[in-house]
Amino acid sequence: MIGVIGLGAMGAPMARNLLGAGKEVVVFDVRIESMNPFAALGAELASSAQDVTDRASLIITMVNDDAALQDVLFGPTGVARAGLREKVLVDLSSTSVQLSRHITEWAAQEGGTYLDGAVIGGGATAAQRGRSPIVVAGKAAQADAVAEELASLGTWINVGAAGNAKITKIINNWLVGAMTASNGEALALGAAQGVDTKTLFESLTAGSGESTVLSSYIGSYLRDGTYGPGLISIPMMEKDMALAIALGDETDAPVISAELTREIYRLASSNVGSDRPFPAVGEFFSSVNR
């Protein structure tokens, strides 16, 4: 039995894909209404994270942040109450490396396995199609077994020792944030020189300046004036830069571009709007020479 804790934008389609692949699934979410549709799909509904753990041998957590994961694992009706002995926990939440290390230690003491994971692209759309790119880290043999069991969720790539999946996600988000801001600056420069933006966009995407962030966010904007669905805000991206900076502190690496990109997103927050999706950072550069 596979347990899925967290039925949000990512967790819900994942649970559905597992059921579609013929797996036995038990689900739990603190919001009861998220669980209801799954009864009709053939899933068992649990009463708590502890209940999920009693029934499942492989547990996937997909919650919002450290606080939520702490509660799911170590709270009054959490996973720890049932114990992780001979069970596997795969956490795909956007949580910290530090918490990851703490969970690794705890799992080892319990005689269970913890695999640290992260979804590094594709959003809810890829999740719905079972095409999420997922990085996983921890004991190699266990990671391989889990990747096979959960193949219906997407492509799994092993990135080494526990904690490395969260680090990979931090690296990924650092690059996404920095490239999105730098693309915005480059496009603003092109526009100021009198080149048609659509022509410039086509030229870059056909050339060496191509990237997924350019095609997705600017592509979307040129099509319909919006940057795309489900994007985090400018202040949230500033927080992601702060995570990259924290990684620099932990590893004694300068992370120069993360420091400076954070400042750019902070400027954009007040200049462009703190409720705007993060690719709107480009609009900050368009305003520079007014």
Next chain:
Amino acid sequence: MNDRANSVGFIGLGAMGGPMARNASESGLEVYIYDKVQASVDRAVEWGGISCGTVGEMAEKVDLIVTVLPADAHVLDIAIGDEGIFAHPTPPAIFDFSTIGPWTFQAVSDAAHARGLEAYSGALTKGVAAAEAGTLALYVDNNAQRNVLCMRVIEAISDSVIYTGDSGTSKVVKLINNLVVGVNVALLAEAVSVAHKAGIEPASLLRALELGSSCSFAMKSHFIQYALRDDLGPGRFSTRYIIKDLKIAAEMARLSGMTTFFGSLATAYYRGACATGHANDYYPAVWDWTDAISGVEQTKGTDVKR
């Protein structure tokens, strides 16, 4: 009297210009050649290039000269220098593919117009291998479509063209492209170094990121195809060249009150790469410098462990 309708001149027979001239010749054009480097001229004569002793000599024979030169100063000299194209009594039109500032092309264009001629501009992408295969992707100003010889050259050297708009726009597009890729490579180098310092092997990291939202041409080509294989030696687009292009972009920004915050940052990284011995290496060798500053052992681009 030569067949002017079927003739074209090429000035600049380097890594890109040489193969371009050859492809023009193989397409049936009579190709006149000029380069300051004798070895380049000799190579071109072997495939039938007709050597000219001076720019003036070439200007006698052709109605269009294609220029593929390293920098603004070279283009100005060849076009409007004392012994340049437009100094000639009956100059041909010019089709310049050099990566230069739009103001430099403007000066060339003004000189051409003053002589009653057109100046055409384009830019090259996809590198040396594509130049040799005749499969370059080009950015070209719209007005080239009105010149038969320009179109024949385009046909001979490329397999895709994007027409960018008014005169000089192809230069801007090229500079913006090189700004974007120059920044992407620098950002990626630093991120991969930090991940490595944190314990993630670059090959594993890149294999993962390639499937995710930070994927880019720079990741797939500059890093996975070249840098991961340590194929970063001299002979490709060097660190010096990317610095040159980033500085032109920075000047473009300065002149229009805009910024190249990230371009300037990347330029600093590439100077670091020059400082650590990579000036002539393929510019993704900046990864060696980001490894150095991140405390990861450096081994790239040369055989020297530092």
